Amino acid sequence: MKQMTGKKVGEGGCSEVFEWGGEQQIVKMAKANTNVDAVKREFSNSMLVWEKGLPSPRPYEFLEIDGRPSIVMERIQGESLMEHFFRYLMQAPSDNAPSDDETIKITARLLSETHRIDNLPLPPQRDMMIHAIRSASYLTESEKAQVIEHLQGLPLKKQVCHGDPNPGNIMVRGDQAVFIDWMNASTGNPEADLAEYIIMIRYAILPPHTPSSAADRFDLLREYIIEVFCEEYRRLSGVNSLDEVEDWIMPVAARKLCADAISEEEKTLLLAEIRSRL
Incomplete structure (x- = not known):
């Protein structure tokens, strides 16, 4: 039937x-x-x-x-972290630190849990990234070759990675949260997931219907959000430093140039970031 x-x-x-x-x-x-x-x-x-x-x-x-x-x-009965996040941005600005840091920490917790698993038969992260970088029409062939050479020189790990940890891909149900959309999941380096989150917060262009007060608050809080996220991930994962993440910013930004869901304005920012590092 x-x-x-x-x-x-x-x-x-x-x-x-x-x-x-x-x-x-x-x-x-x-x-x-x-x-x-x-x-x-x-x-x-x-x-x-x-x-x-x-x-x-x-x-x-x-x-x-x-x-x-x-x-x-x-079906996950709940709401997306994106909805939580916009409520967070709509809070009245204050000279003090924002009170609802739990909203930021949710992604760090999900990623730390995901990265504890290794050696699942998922697609290799590096192969997927190289394919995406080669498809990035915004880069010259020489630039693609330089980014790929940099990527190939990074240490190779085999942990489970989500690949797209944005707030729209997280559903919150009571006091639990789950990742949806595992299309870009892979076995590879957790630092790529962390770089993806950092790039998203640092360069995301909010939808045009976003209230100006929320957009302004987001601009003021971008680096604070990254700091809270990284500190929570360090605490939960037990790693002493996230210095390795810096090496993944350029290849992850290059991969994102292929994404349909981000604006041309954001891609222009990513391209400038990549070229500043070449």
């Missing part, structure tokens, strides 16, 4: 999300910019991390609906 999709409950750069068979499941349907191999990879990645007990929704099946590759998965 063919099931029908219910109402639309979410949308991202690569997919639309609909109710599926009641309130306990959703179906994530790919947009035209996402091919069947990418969705199959996301399903496989999601199954691996869920079976390992990482904070993620349970995937049920891969299927095609009206020619669109799709994944049926557990």
Whole structure:
């Protein structure tokens, strides 16, 4: 018996999300910019991390609906960290440190938990990054070669990495949080995930409908947010220093030039960051 999709409950750069068979499941349907191999990879990645007990929704099946590759998965009843984050930004400005640092710490906690697992049969992080960098039309061939040479010289690790730890990919349910969207998951260096978060906070362009008060507050707090995030990650992971993360800023910024979900303005900022380091 063919099931029908219910109402639309979410949308991202690569997919639309609909109710599926009641309130306990959703179906994530790919947009035209996402091919069947990418969705199959996301399903496989999601199954691996869920079976390992990482904070993620349970995937049920891969299927095609009206020619669109799709994944049926557990529905997380809650709200995104993005919603939490915007409430954080809407707080009245103060000369004191912000009171709701818990919102910032959630991502650090999820990443520290994810990075404790190693050697899952996920795609190799470095191969994925090199492919993305070579596809970055904003860079010259010489610049791509320099970034890739730098990347190849970095130590190689084999820990589970999420690949896209932005607030829209985290759902909060009570006092628990889970990562969604494991399409870019890989086995590699945790420093790449940390660099991804730092770059996102430092250079993100907020949506045009964002209230000016929130945008101004975000600009004032960018480096503070990074500091709180890094300190919480250090505390939970037990590492003494995050100095290695600096080496990953350039290759991660180069990889992000391929992303559909970020603006041209943000890509211009990333390009300037890359070229300042070459």
